[in-house]
Amino acid sequence: MHQSPNDHDRFIIDSRKTDLGPNSPANTSESHHPHRADVDHRAGEHPTVLQQPPGPPSAKAHAQLPSIAALALNGDSDPVERSLPDHSSPTAATDADALDGASCSGVEPPHKESAAQRKQRDAHAYSYPPPPAADDDAGTLPYPPTTPHLTRAPIEIATRDPALGRGVYATSYIPAGKVIEISPVLVLPEAEYKGRRPGEHDDDDDGTLKGVEASQLRGYVFTWGRDGSMAVALGIGSLFNHSASPNVTYSLDYSQYTISYRTAKSVRQGEELTIFYGHNVRFSGTDDNGAADDNGLAEADAIDDGWGGLGELDAPPPDPETERLAQFKDLSPEELRVRDNDVVPPTDPDFHWKKVTELLDPEDAELTLMSCYAIDIPARLSSPVFQFVRKHSSRKFNELGHLKRVRPLQPRAEPDEETGEHPHRADPDQLQSVLLFPVGSAPPDLEDLLARSPIGKALEPGPPPSIYTVGVPAAAARTDKQASEWGQVWPVQVVHVREGAKAIMRKKGWERAKLEWVERQARKVWERAEDAGRRGEHAIACRVTDSWDASFHSSLNQPIKLVTAHDTRLSTGNVLSHAAANAIDAVAYLDMSGSRPPLSYFGPEAADPPYLLTGLSVFLSHEPCLLCAMSLLHSRIKALYYIKRAPGAGGAGSLYSVHEDGGLNHRFEVWEWTGPSDGGMGKGRGEELRLDP
Numbered sequence: 001m002h003q004s005p006n007d008h009d010r011f012i013i014d015s016r017k018t019d020l021g022p023n024s025p026a027n028t029s030e031s032h033h034p035h036r037a038d039v040d041h042r043a044g045e046h047p048t049v050l051q052q053p054p055g056p057p058s059a060k061a062h063a064q065l066p067s068i069a070a071l072a073l074n075g076d077s078d079p080v081e082r083s084l085p086d087h088s089s090p091t092a093a094t095d096a097d098a099l100d101g102a103s104c105s106g107v108e109p110p111h112k113e114s115a116a117q118r119k120q121r122d123a124h125a126y127s128y129p130p131p132p133a134a135d136d137d138a139g140t141l142p143y144p145p146t147t148p149h150l151t152r153a154p155i156e157i158a159t160r161d162p163a164l165g166r167g168v169y170a171t172s173y174i175p176a177g178k179v180i181e182i183s184p185v186l187v188l189p190e191a192e193y194k195g196r197r198p199g200e201h202d203d204d205d206d207g208t209l210k211g212v213e214a215s216q217l218r219g220y221v222f223t224w225g226r227d228g229s230m231a232v233a234l235g236i237g238s239l240f241n242h243s244a245s246p247n248v249t250y251s252l253d254y255s256q257y258t259i260s261y262r263t264a265k266s267v268r269q270g271e272e273l274t275i276f277y278g279h280n281v282r283f284s285g286t287d288d289n290g291a292a293d294d295n296g297l298a299e300a301d302a303i304d305d306g307w308g309g310l311g312e313l314d315a316p317p318p319d320p321e322t323e324r325l326a327q328f329k330d331l332s333p334e335e336l337r338v339r340d341n342d343v344v345p346p347t348d349p350d351f352h353w354k355k356v357t358e359l360l361d362p363e364d365a366e367l368t369l370m371s372c373y374a375i376d377i378p379a380r381l382s383s384p385v386f387q388f389v390r391k392h393s394s395r396k397f398n399e400l401g402h403l404k405r406v407r408p409l410q411p412r413a414e415p416d417e418e419t420g421e422h423p424h425r426a427d428p429d430q431l432q433s434v435l436l437f438p439v440g441s442a443p444p445d446l447e448d449l450l451a452r453s454p455i456g457k458a459l460e461p462g463p464p465p466s467i468y469t470v471g472v473p474a475a476a477a478r479t480d481k482q483a484s485e486w487g488q489v490w491p492v493q494v495v496h497v498r499e500g501a502k503a504i505m506r507k508k509g510w511e512r513a514k515l516e517w518v519e520r521q522a523r524k525v526w527e528r529a530e531d532a533g534r535r536g537e538h539a540i541a542c543r544v545t546d547s548w549d550a551s552f553h554s555s556l557n558q559p560i561k562l563v564t565a566h567d568t569r570l571s572t573g574n575v576l577s578h579a580a581a582n583a584i585d586a587v588a589y590l591d592m593s594g595s596r597p598p599l600s601y602f603g604p605e606a607a608d609p610p611y612l613l614t615g616l617s618v619f620l621s622h623e624p625c626l627l628c629a630m631s632l633l634h635s636r637i638k639a640l641y642y643i644k645r646a647p648g649a650g651g652a653g654s655l656y657s658v659h660e661d662g663g664l665n666h667r668f669e670v671w672e673w674t675g676p677s678d679g680g681m682g683k684g685r686g687e688e689l690r691l692d693p
């Protein structure tokens with residue numbers, strides 16, 4: 001067998017020359033040279049355009065290779081598309097799926113190579129294993145100190161079809177996007193694989209199979225890097241059979257020396273798990289006329305479209321992102337900027353979001369009162385009263401800071417009739433009311449204290465001033481109008497609302513580019529939820545993205561998506577595997593593996609990823625439950641957008657509003673979809689919401 005690390009690596013496996021069974025050494029075509037870049041020398045066979053095997057990743061690509069652990073929770077899956085490594089999609093690493101994109105990025109596109117180029121490459125390029133140092137301890141292999149390994153999937157090895165030999169079968173339902181196996185690999189340098197003696201070159205090959213190539217391992221190797229090395233998966237990985245429409249995808253990790261396998265589609269119990277070895281492969285069972293065997297390979301060969309026929313079968317659907325970008329191509333940068341930054345108010349029919357908040361816009365606030373103790377004293381005693389209050393205050397901060405401390409009891413003296421001037425000094429004996437303490441924080445022996453204070457003494461031999469209770473505004477006024485109305489009760493300070501805060505509080509709307517982006521993310525998360533529902537999970541999903549920053553983002557430069565996850569309570573049996581929890585978990589995996597894409601929000605230079613979801617935006621198909629709302633708060637998200645309310649269970653507006661609880665140390669904004677649900681978001685499987693475990 002030949003598993004190809006990408007589908008450009010073509011080969012033929014032909015067991016017609018033997019009747020010893022599919023795994024016999026003789027079961028593969030004698031003339032097959034899997035790692036030869038330019039060989040097509042078999043007359044009468046299907047074309048074997050053996051293209052250049054994938055190159056080893058560059059240092060940069062290595063850095064981008066996802067950790068295998070991270071793949072485990074990266075849920076997005078576009079079944080067949082992901083099964084076939086895709087060099088044609090430049091967007092793969094951005095919005096499509098940060099992790100999957102990264103997994104592709106380690107593999108360079110194929111190219112035809114001349115003999116001269118090959119020579120040059122042989123001299124300089126990647127070599128595995130590196131030549132041992134003279135005093136190298138024989139037998140020491142340069143594998144990494146630790147190798148990830150995972151086999152936890154419900155699978156069994158069985159022979160159900162003798163023509164295929166052993167295969168891997170699901171013993172229970174497996175959802176799409178699950179890593180089912182991570183196999184370490186054993187790398188066989190070219191000379192060892194081909195059984196070359198020291199000093200022998202490939203030009204000396206006489207066509208006779210030697211070395212490992214002559215053994216039955218030949219049916220189990222795949223190309224590793226570009227130097228002719230081959231690798232064997234040491235684990236279940238070597239037992240996946242080939243299919244033209246596989247349900248398992250794989251990715252090579254050149255730095256970890258592993259190959260990981262992940263379901264590209266959901267798999268039913270009893271179904272075989274298959275991978276795609278490459279185009280134009282053929283095994284025994286295909287008759288001389290190339291009649292289709294049941295794995296569809298002969299059919300694939302019959303259509304010469306350069307993709308072994310699979311191109312047509314797996315033609316990717318039109319890319320919505322390309323279509324979206326096409327609408328801006330005729331706009332100048334300035335026209336685009338104006339269009340993008342046009343603020344769409346919440347009253348606009350295109351604005352389908354409602355802010356989930358119980359907080360009042362302070363500008364709409366009604367007057368609320370608090371009780372205070374006050375005294376009426378002559379103006380000349382104001383200063384001693386202020387000193388008295390300072391001395392006996394139990395609080396560090398001034399609870400009455402938003403109020404004027406003094407209110408004149410009589411109207412101020414009229415201006416002089418002749419000159420029109422106001423008297424410079426107030427009458428020192430004019431009575432005025434002075435606030436002492438809020439009722440709740442006054443000293444208990446206030447009367448006594450006052451009588452014994454310099455104020456009481458100054459009023460002797462008369463009685464000390466009588467203390468009374470008065471209702472005063474509980475908060476500062478936010479407008480001049482409020483100040484004048486509330487001032488009738490007690491003179492109050494005005495703290496004008498800041499412009500930025502005003503925009504948020506008044507729900508002024510969003511830039512058009514942001515509005516469109518938010519809605520697109522919401523539709524994507526809804527689609528994912530519906531997809532999860534079709535796979536037998538609760539139809540709930542969560543998508544985590546970078547947050548919109550108007551000074552940076554635009555229709556062309558969109559925030560990056562980090563992960564999408566769906567609810568997996570049913571498939572895992574874990575009642576806490578809610579979509580939001582899975583998404584947070586997946587982000588943590590990204591960070592653990594160093595695979596978080598550089599975020600615009602924090603700048604690509606940021607040394608370390610921020611704590612969990614700090615500053616990120618979360619899209620949920622449904623309002624999060626209390627637990628998830630609290631987890632999102634704990635993760636420090638910036639904004640949450642959800643499509644459907646979860647009455648009686650939701651923690652972001654329904655049962656409780658975790659996001660604006662004054663007792664917690666983080667707040668985030670929450671928006672709820674108010675758009676039509678017909679034929680789109682809010683309709684369908686997502687309605688069968690069961691939030692409680």
Ligand SMILES: C[S@@+](CC[C@H](N)C(=O)[O-])C[C@H]1O[C@@H](n2cnc3c(N)ncnc32)[C@H](O)[C@@H]1O
Binds near residue numbers: 013167219238239
């Ligand atoms: C990596 S092994 C797979 C496990 C193998 N069936 C076994 O029993 O060890 C590859 C070999 O399996 C067989 N094989 C895999 N996919 C096949 C297919 N679609 N049709 C026929 N034979 C297949 C071929 O003999 C091939 O050389």
